[in-house]
Amino acid sequence: MAHGPVRSDFERALKAARRDKLIYARHAGTVAAARALADKIDAWDVIVQWANDDVRAAGGGRPAVPDNDNTSIPAFLKYMNDLGLTPAADVARAKDQARTESMKASSSKAGGAPVGKLQALQEGVGLKAYRGEATA
Helix, strand or coil, X not given: CCCCHHHHHHHHHHXXXXXXXXXXXXHXXXXXXXXHHHHHHHHHHHHHHHHHHHHHHCCCCCCCCCCCCCCHHHHHHHHHHHCCCCHHHHHHHHHHHHHHHHHHHHHHHCCCCCCCHHXXXXXXXXXXXXXXXXXX
């Protein structure tokens, strides 16, 4: 099935994120919601055109839908960010990775003693980053 530009771009980003092991089965609900919103965003202009055609056919009045949808795009971008598929998420992931590497380096300088989980959390390294998990 052919998709619109927003859904197609989302699917490409999702494929890359899965390849890079940033998306897991636990993200299925967010992925499904993002897909639904991508389809809605892609179809919005057509929906508005149909509503305007209905108004013209009825001899006037107000369309059944507004000309713009000011909630779908922000919600879609929130889902993208939650999935780690935005530039901001890339920056956050890079910062977490740098912090983790810094913590590992400082522990090796301190006689090779491993950094404890509590110490890592106190020094700003998230538990997922400490474990080496994706932090999207």
